Amino acid sequence: ITSMANIRHPIVDVHTHVYLPRYAAELRARTSAPRILNWTNGVKTEERLLILDGEPSGGRPIGPQYWDRDEKLEFMQRHGINISFVSSANPWLDFLPADRAQTLAHELNDNLEEYCATSPPAEGFSGLKTLYGFGLLPLVPNVEVSTIIQTIEHLKSLPHIRGIIMGTKGIGKGLDDNALDPVWDAIQAARLVVFIHPHYGVDSTAFGENDNGHVLPLALGFPFETTIAITRLILSGVLDRFPDLRLLLAHSGGALPQLSSRLASCIQHDPIVANRLKHDARYYLGQLYFDAVAYGSEELTFVSRTISRASAFKNGGGNIDAPAGSARLLFGTDHPFFPPLEASQKWPSVENNLAAIRSMAGVDSKPEHQANILGLNALRLFDLHDQVYT
Ligand code: URA
Ligand code: ZN
Structure with missing residues (x-):
């Protein structure tokens, strides 16, 4: 399957969103943002997202x-996408009181499991479905940490949920x-x-x-926002304490790749942090995954080279080039955001x-x-590679 001439591989979208009907109903019932409201423009009334x-x-x-799941599948077919890892769109459960967030997390995770489990098989990739999902945690202030752990236990029992999407606020x-x-x-x-x-x-x-x-x-x-969140995570030592944690960063990690040597230098020159971390800050880029939602090849090449450079801060070093870093880059679309302004067969964003x-x-x-x-990076990251390529 790795023969150069003809590599048969799926196109997998790791960054694609849904507001499940239950979530849309929650937003419609609200009178302040985040909400879905009716908007009247002359004679036409349409729903808007605020x-x-x-x-x-x-x-x-x-x-x-x-x-509508059929619209997701139609979008995938139109762009040749075989498999999507669907996540709830922002702002998740962030705005809810703890008890409501907990109940809704459970229900939405069950709904997303069904959304994926009942999806068609991925044509040409036997054993795989077209849809998998990222679940939600009740990450809100005043929640019991034990409740979050219970939700993780529940997610483990849902076979098509392969990850968790979260914002940057944690529990406040x-x-x-x-x-x-x-x-x-x-x-x-x-x-x-x-x-x-x-x-x-910001x-x-x-x-x-x-x-x-x-x-x-x-x-x-x-x-x-992503840049600040992940930099704070690195500075707090989370990546030292949990080296096997697999974090996928949206939009190619924001500006982190561009700023990572400056970050490393600021750490080295600050007596409060200088000896706190196990590694040079640039090392941690090789511990992270980055979606390829950057819209330009020069930016992706740069991100990939910067990821590969992390190996220079590990024992033994390695190749510093774009192909070496590309093992941690994954295609995504951000659907259904960024639709074309004028009707078109294929979306320019994709x-x-x-x-x-x-x-x-x-x-x-x-x-x-x-x-x-x-x-293929996505199938490996989500532990689905062996199902197809054994
Ligand atoms: N706009 C949003 O609100 N969310 C996205 O994921 C993309 C665009
Ligand atoms: Zn997005």
Whole structure:
């Protein structure tokens, strides 16, 4: 199957969202953000999604592409995607009181298991379904940590749920909160993949007063939030204490790859942190996974080279080049966000991500590395590789 000439591999989307009907109903029942509301424009009434802090221009249009499974499958077919790892879209359960978050987590995880378990088989890849999922934890202030652990136990019993999606708030104090150690421990033991995804952005006063639509919060606020969250996680020693924890970062890890040597240098020059971590900060990039949702081949090449450089901070070193780092890059779409403004057969957001992977320097001439980023890395990460390739 690894023969150069003709690599048969699935295209696997690890970054694709859903608002399950139960979740959409929860948002419709609300009178403040996050919410789904009816919006009347002249004679036409449509539903809109209002979820971001200080959201501009009446939010965004929302429709069945967010909850109808047939629309997800149609989107996949249209873009040649064989398998999707579907996650609830932001802001998850973050805004709910602890008891409601706990109940809804349980129900939504069961619903997502059924959504995946009853999906069609992945054509041409026997033993695999078209849909798998990331579950939810009741990560909200005042929740008992034992309740979170129970939810992890429940997720372990759902065969099509292969990971957990979470934001950056933890149980109120962020992901570097020591109170989360039992949670990381349980997730690591359960071999669930953690997808860390932004929602809050950064203080919107930084974005000025001009109406730039959603551009600044989505293009910058989201990845800056991810950058801060994962940097705090590294500084707190979570990756030292839980070296087998598998974290998948949204949007190629924000600006972390770009800033990782500066981070390492700041750590080395600060008496409070200088000797806290087991490794140089750049080492930890080789412990993380990155989605390839970056829309440009130069950026992906750069991220991949930066991931590969982590090996230089391990005993023995290794190859520092884009193909070497590509083992930790995984194709994603962010569907159903970023739909085309004008009707089109294929979504530019998807086409750009596919083209970016295929033209990465050093990867462009190596079909086996493209196959890894496009699908095989995902099957390995989610422990599904052996089901097809044995
Ligand atoms: N906008 C969102 O609110 N979430 C995403 O995942 C992408 C765009
Ligand atoms: Zn997303």
